[in-house]
Amino acid sequence: MNETTTQTAPSFLTQHDLSELLRLPERTLEDWRLTPAGPPFLNLGRHARYELADVLRWVGDQRHG
Incomplete structure (x- = not known):
């Protein structure tokens, strides 16, 4: 088995996806x-x-504290 077939492809998020994940407005990500x-x-x-x-x-x- 070659090395490229055993690697996991990275997961990419859109701005909308990340906004929902972090529960932040998309405008915050833009800023x-x-x-x-x-x-x-x-x-x-x-x-x-x-x-x-x-x-x-x-x-x-x-994280703080």
Whole structure:
């Protein structure tokens, strides 16, 4: 079995998907993309996509106390 068939493809979220996951307005995500405040994202053409693993890591980094 070759290595590429055993790897799991990353899960990408749309802005709407992430908005629902984090229970935040889509406008907040748009604002975060203009500053380095939010989770990492990819620009695929004109579309922003968020890799689920990156988002979960970013959420964990936001913990305080």
